Amino acid sequence: MNGCMERIYNGLIKENPTFVLMLGMCPTLAVTTSATNGVGMGLSTTVVLVLSNMLISMLRKVIPDSVRMPAFIVVVASFVTIVQFLLQGFVPSLYASLGIYIPLIVVNCIILGRAESYASKNPVLLSIFDGIGMGLGFTVGLTAIGLVREIIGSGKVFGFQLLPLADVAAGKSGYVPVTIFILAPGAFLVLAGLTALQNKVKNNAAKKGKKVREASGCGEGCASCGGCSGKVFPTGNEEE
C-alpha cells in the first residue's frame, strides 16, 4: 500500500502536472475562468486518466510496441467520449461551460504522457494510483488558478459573492472587479506570475547548491513532452 500512497504524493506535490511539470497548458488557460470550471475539468481529466491508465496497464503485455501510440489514443479517446456523454447527461451546465475542451482532453499531454511513461511499464494497481495522484494534482492546480482568477476577476468564490461589489449609482463602496482576469489576457497573466514564482523557487534552490530537476514543460519546447510529440504511426524508418 506504501507504493500507492507514494504515487499519490508524487502526483499531488513532487511532480504536480500544473505547477512542476507544466503539462496540459491549453485546458489550464482556457477553462480556469472560475474555480467551479477548474474542478469540473480537473475531475473529468482525472476520471479519464485513471481509467486509461488502468486499461493500458492491463493491456501492456498485449499491445505490440510498434502500434502502442495509436492503441493508447484509441483507449483515451473512448474514455473521453464516455465522460463527455456522462457530463452531457448529468451536469449539462458544466458541459456547456467546458464546451469543446472536453473532447480536447484526448490531446492533453498529461494523459498520453502517463500512459507512455508509467502505465505501459507498471502493474495495474500502481498505475491506477498514479492516475489518481496525477489527476488530483491537475485538479488542485486548475482549482487554484481558477480561484485566483475568480476572486480578482469577479470577487466570487465558487460562484458565491465573497467580496461585496461597489455600486457607484447607489453610492455604495466595495470591491471593483478587475474583469480582465476572467477574460483571455488574465489567463496568460496569472500563468506568467505562476511560472515566475516557479523560476524563483528554482533559482533559490540552485543558489543553495541543490540539484533541481528540469521541468519538462511546454516552455522548454514541446518536444520534451516525450510521447506526445513523436510519430504516432510507425513508418519503419525512425531513428530510434
Added chain:
Amino acid sequence: MKELLIIAIGSAIVNNVVLSQFLGICPFLGVSKKVETASGMGGAVVFVITIASFITSLIYKFILVPLKIDYLQTIVFILVIAALVQFVEMFLKKAMPSLYNALGVYLPLITTNCAVLGVALTNVQKDYGILAGVINGIGTSVGFAIAIVIMAGIREKIEYNDVPESFKGTPIVLITAALMSIAFFGFSGLI
C-alpha cells in the same frame, strides 16, 4: 460569400485560436524563438489544418452521419489527423523535397497540436458545411501563423532587454502573450 468572409475573418483575427481560445499553446511558446522557425511552423500548420478540416468534414458528412455514429467523432478525428499528418509528411518527402525541407521538422509536432482537433470539432459543433469548414480551417490556421510570427518578432527583441531574473524565459513570453491578447481584443467589434 459574405458569410464565408465573416467566418474567415472571425476565426483568423477576432477569435484568434491562440490568443482567445488557447489552442496550440505548446508550439506557440515552444517554437517562437526565431521568426524563421516560427513562420515555418505557421506554414506547416496552415497546410495541415486546411487539409485536415477538409478531410474531417468529408468523413463526418459522408461516413459518420449516414451511419449514425457521429458520437465517435473524437476517436475518428484524432486517428484521421494522426494518420494524415504522417501521410502528408511521407508524401512531401517523396513529391516535394524542397517544401519538405522547409516544413519537415515541424510536421510531427502538429499531431498533438490541439488546434487541429479543435478546428475539426468546431466545424461539427457549429454545423459548418464542407466549404465553410475548410474556410474556418484556413482562417484559424492563418490566425495561428499571424500570432506565432508576431510573437517571434517580439521575442527576438526581448533578447536584448533587461528582464528580471525570475521572469526570464517562459514568464516574460506569457506576459507578452497577455499584452497581445489585449491588443487582439480591439478586433472584437469588427464583426
